[in-house]
Amino acid sequence: MYMTNEEWEQNNQDYLKESYEETGFTTGGYAIRKLICGGCGRVFYTTIYTKKYCHSYWCGNQANNRRQREYRQMRRQDLVCQCCGEKFTPKRADARYCSNACRQKDYRKRVTDAASAQNEHLDKCNASAK
Template identity: 55%
Template sequence: MVWNSEWEYNNQDTLKDWYQKKISGEEPDLAVRKIICKGCGREFYTQIETKKYCLYSRCGNRGYQKELTQRRREARQGRICKCCGKAFTPKRSDAVYCSNACRQKAYRQNVADNASS
């Protein structure tokens, strides 16, 4: 049994021809569209309305991981350094200082405060 997505993946030339007919106005009611795969970045043609990947078994996980990474990166933007007060975007989700220099400066202040107590 061949699923629709597998058939589409194997028959991109046919879908491309149908898409050209749709664009030229020869058959404007065809439900073919051209999109870019969120997994591999390749252009492909599909009739499936909700499709995001050229072949889910190949690009689905990769595309999901890309989206997840992007969402996490956006969530970290605009952090304020606890030492110098500058805004920064950390590479790690648990970072509180903008640089090693600020981290070291805060550590030394903490050690000095604890020693004087």
């Protein structure tokens, strides 16, 4: 059965570790590197020059998610609540209110204002029709 280089390395970490410690970086013409996985933080040994993660798919996704989360958190700024005017740090990028109470209060105000504007319009129409 055919085995990829990555699968072989995963199955032979003990051999790579021994070779790394005995010969110091090389075995059979291949350079062995000792790395800390960017996704899970485990120490692993590899002969693949471009490898950064012990399990490329899973650990690569973990590292990418962590980087994106940190980047989004850095970009967050203190915003001013549209209802009460208080400064707050949003949990989401599209947040406009500091709390659910302010969100609900602003919604009720908008609905009431829209209903009163409609009533005023109807009153003007009825007055002009008479």
